[in-house]
Amino acid sequence: MGFGGNGFAGASLEHFRFAAWAPAWAAAPPLRGAVRLTSGSSPKVRRSFGRHGDGKAWAEGIALECLNLVLKNGKVPAPCPLFRCRLSSARLESKRRASGRLHMYFGVDYYPEHWVYPYGGTPENPEACWAEDIALMQEAGFNVVRMGEFTWGLLEPEEGKYDFAWMRRVMDLMHQAGIRVILATPTAAPPLWLTRKHPEILPLDESGLTRHPGTRRAVCLCSDAFWDYSKRIVTAMARALGDHPALLAWQIDNAIGGHDTEESFNEASREEWHLWLKAKYETIQRLNEALGLRHWGQIVSDWDEVPMPQRAPAPHNPGLVLDWRRFCSDTIVQYVRMQAELLRQLTPHAPVTTNLKPAVFRFDHFDLAEVLDFVGIESAAVLRPRSAETAFDIDLLRSLKKTGIRTPDGETGFWVLEHKAGHVTWQDLNSLVRPGVLRLFTYQLISRGADAILFFRWRQPRFGPEQFHGAVFSHHRRKENRVFREICQIGEEIKLLAPVLKGTHVVAEVAILFSHDNDWALQEPTHPNRHFHLRDHLRLIYTALHDRNIPVEFARPSEDLTRYKLVFAPSLFLLSSAEAEMLKYYVQNGGTLVGTFCTGLVDEHHVAPDTGYPRELTDLFGLEVLEFDALPPDEENHLSFKGGFQTSHLHSARIWCDIIEPKGCQILATYTKDFYAGKPAITLHPYGNGRAIYIGTLSGPAFYADLVNWLRSLCGIHPLLKVPEAVEVSLRQKDDVKVYFLLNHHNQQVRIQFLKPMHDYLTGTTLVGSYDLPPHGVLVLDEHPAPAKPA
Secondary structure, three states: OOOEOOEOOOOOHHHHHHOOOOHHHOOOOOOOOHHHHOOOOOHHHHHOOOOOOOOHHHHHHHHHHHHHHHHHHOOOOOOOOHHHOOOOHHHHHHHOOOOOOOOOEEEEEOOHHHOOOOOOOOOOOOOHHHHHHHHHHHHHOOOEEEEOOOOHHHHOOEOOEOOOHHHHHHHHHHHHOOOEEEEEOOOOOOOHHHHHHOHHHOOEOOOOOEOOOOOOOOOOOOOHHHHHHHHHHHHHHHHHHOOOOOEEEEEOOOOOOOOOOOOOOOHHHHHHHHHHHHHHHOOHHHHHHHHOOOHHHOOOOOHHHOOOOOOOOOOOOHHHHHHHHHHHHHHHHHHHHHHHHHHHHHOOOOOEEOEEOOOOOOOOHHHHHHOOOOOEEEEOHHHOOOHHHHHHHHHHHHOOOOOOOOOOOOOOOEEEEEEEOOOOOOOOOOOOOOOOHHHHHHHHHHHOOEEEEEEEOOEOOOOOOOOOOOOOEOOOOOOOOHHHHHHHHHHHHHHHHHHHHOOOEOOOOEEEEOOHHHHHHHOOOOOOOOOOOHHHHHHHHHHHHHOOOOOEEEEOOOOOOOOOOEEEEOOOOEOOHHHHHHHHHHHHOOOEEEEEOOOOOEOOOOOOOOOOEOOOOHHHHOEEEEEEEEOOOOOEEEEEEOOOOOOOOOOEEEEEEEEEEEOOOEEEEEEOOOOOOOOEEEEEEEEOOEEEEEEOEEOOHHHHHHHHHHHHHHHOOOOOOOOOOOEEEEEEEEOOEEEEEEEEOOOOOEEEEEEEEEEEOOOOOEEEEEEEEOOOOEEEEEOOOOOOOOO
8 A cells, every 4th residue: 555645545444544553643533434434334425435535634644744754764663554565575475375276277258148049059958059168168278267247137137036047057067177267247237127217327428418228338336226236236146156166256347437437427426426525625615725616716615516527618627627537436446346345245265356458447447456356457469569568558457456466376466357369349440360469469468477368258249249359269160260279279388387487476676657646637638738648658668668678567656666776757747745755755765766747737636836846846856847848749859968878869859848947956968959958858866865867858769768778777777688679578486486488579580599598488498599589489488408308
């Protein structure tokens, strides 16, 4: 856990209500509303409170008091958990459950409801297709399936009339075949009888128009009726199927927040929104002041007057919109929490997760990961043009949950619940995935920490909106299918690798900071330059690290960063006081921080400082940003470098140029054009035992390559292996065991020079000297030669 501008981010109120940190704080008043997160609370009140709600000022005050003690005394007051939010690698290792795993979970997403007569089977045996499918799954080496996420209307065809028998029959067949089952709760697609009876659950868009039923995700998550019916189906499903020996884990819902359903503007949403604001601000005066509603005279005198940010002639107050985003996120998190708590009560042996995409939906993925036992993800890696793009997504998702992980197999990695086995249906052009590419990206997932792989999907359905979505099998189920044969190869290889990978994990010395609050704030139309996109900035930095085979994690600014040698803090436009103090603590204790333009322009309420930019960090960076110039995409300035920063190109300054007044910092580069020619563009400032680097502009890929090369030398960071640029290298390790993955993402072979013998796990041979890695080829290596064969 960590803390941020909205209180202790990611920690439930019970952490603060009942944890005795230090005697000095024992007498502090309990957080008003702490009871809201207890299991006995009503869902309506529970939904009105989240990470961003009541008690923020009290929690932040304690956070700052703890930090002040740390900064003053140089140590953390025991037993304060503040800086124990991440266990060291050694402690993580000791926490792993001794699972004795000699296999890896490897499987597929299966929809048995699609393969009954007349679409499969026979009139005499309508379910005959299931046994045939399972026999082929065994041939592929599958030992796990996911089922059930869109079956509510089949499991409960009429209100209160359940039919779980057919699902239990499928699970019986899976169990007989040695295949475990991840059951998904079916709340992503409510049945039509429910929307007919309760049309108020249908979401209204920002214009007040109804989004109609007949598909998935047609729900308002603030609806009490939808919550009640969700509880009923989840409870009934867990009671009917939770005792089945095939049950391995639960997936909650499916792609929650998808199809732009993170928010709805129903009357129920309005009621919950007002309760949420009242819990957070307590008084109307505090609300008006915190959000700056004096602008355009939009102050309120009653909670019921606070608008939802619906379609309007002009932009809404950005502080209000930011709180709306937080409210919608908290609603999603509490909905998932409700299901998770139900399932843990009814089936405590089965961990819970859900399938997450790489932070493309507007809710706080870090918050959501905290209510799960382990992270499950979706991967559309086969659709990405560059390996760095897919690696970015994987590393971001892996980073969502770093402690408190409880997987079905006792490991500490993430699970891939949907790995696209082929093309998709939502692009303008849905090309086939080329031979070898699926295997390549499967290994990229494993190399970056995946402990289970499930392909989406088993077979193309003969009907429905996903009729031509890629799958392991096409409509005609032929064993000669090339995708099936490729997956069979992967299955055989995973049997070899599973014992080697047991207990291994990814270790990173570099972190990139990312917060959803900041991301949301930068999406507002009041932003100084709409051509600037935070994700593009993050990817520029990440790609430079990836291409030099330097492992990376992502973290919130509120996390303890002391485990990292190097931290990038790109464009923290929104920065709370507590986050600023965390950055100072990191640098003061020896860390190297790289901050950038567009940092510290507003606080957590979207209010700009009157003490200079970046707010509360001018002393850390030894400078003040006086102005910032927004450049159109077709214009650029240039950089002139000084000192030891070696460059390979003439580097541009694009999109955004901070005009910097130095206050004790060393100048590394200046602008060459316009009225601020000669002004600092890049600076370095010693602070405590560390250093803070500030980059006041955006540049191109070549600059970030030079930057990473310079920082590697500065921080003592080394690439995993020396290989040609075309080869991606990843590492999983445990104690003295190091497993290297070398992936060729190109269509031609790449020659690699091994200066010392390396053992290839997939072939059992020793590689030394020159080796030609074929197109889309994979090597899994360690530094120990293969044992000599007996004569």
